[in-house]
Amino acid sequence: MDYKSFSFPKDIYIFFLIPIKIIFIQKKIKKASFNKLLLIFKENNFSEKADDIFVFKLNKFYKASTFFLQKFFKDPNPCITRTLLLYEFCCHKKIKVKLITGVYKENNILKGHSWLEINGEPLGEDKRILSKFTIISEV
Numbered sequence: 302m303d304y305k306s307f308s309f310p311k312d313i314y315i316f317f318l319i320p321i322k323i324i325f326i327q328k329k330i331k332k333a334s335f336n337k338l339l340l341i342f343k344e345n346n347f348s349e350k351a352d353d354i355f356v357f358k359l360n361k362f363y364k365a366s367t368f369f370l371q372k373f374f375k376d377p378n379p380c381i382t383r384t385l386l387l388y389e390f391c392c393h394k395k396i397k398v399k400l401i402t403g404v405y406k407e408n409n410i411l412k413g414h415s416w417l418e419i420n421g422e423p424l425g426e427d428k429r430i431l432s433k434f435t436i437i438s439e440v
Contacts, residue, residue: 306361319365319386323374326386335381339400342388342440347395351419355396362387363425384415387424388440391417403434 302309329338351359366386370379384400391398399418404411414434417424423431 305364306357307364312361315361315365319362320369320373322386322389323366323369323382326382326389327374330382330385338385339402339438339440342392342400347392347397349395349397351391351396351398355394356419356424359387359390359419359424362390367425380415384417387417391419400438400440401436402438403431403436405433405435 307315333341363383366383367379370376370382376382388398388400396419400415401418402413402415404413406412414431416426416431
């Protein structure tokens with residue numbers, strides 16, 4: 302059975318793995334600041350390019366992590382946790398990926414966002430929306 306790019310029962314492991322990874326990443330964020338985590342991640346310099354199969358799988362992880370962060374963890378801004386989770390997954394597979402953090406100002410309110418670029422393309426993000434952001438960090 303297929304549903305929203307997931308194949309069941311083959312992809313059921315994703316729905317068990319992602320909540321565990323989210324808890325793990327959130328504990329890391331609480332223990333160390335986001336900036337400290339970025340410094341740790343800067344040490345990982347992989348050159349392996351992602352193939353289409355890996356990008357397809359990463360998109361499933363993106364969708365599942367967004368779903369869990371918003372619906373179960375009630376996180377209105379899931380981008381930091383999701384980005385760190387997916388970045389770690391890429392590092393584990395030795396895939397070259399960029400973790401990008403940006404900001405923009407709207408109605409005197411500073412808004413931030415983080416996302417991944419894999420093979421030069423943003424993962425799960427609209428390029429038009431990302432073009433608003435001034436990049437402040439790229440790992």
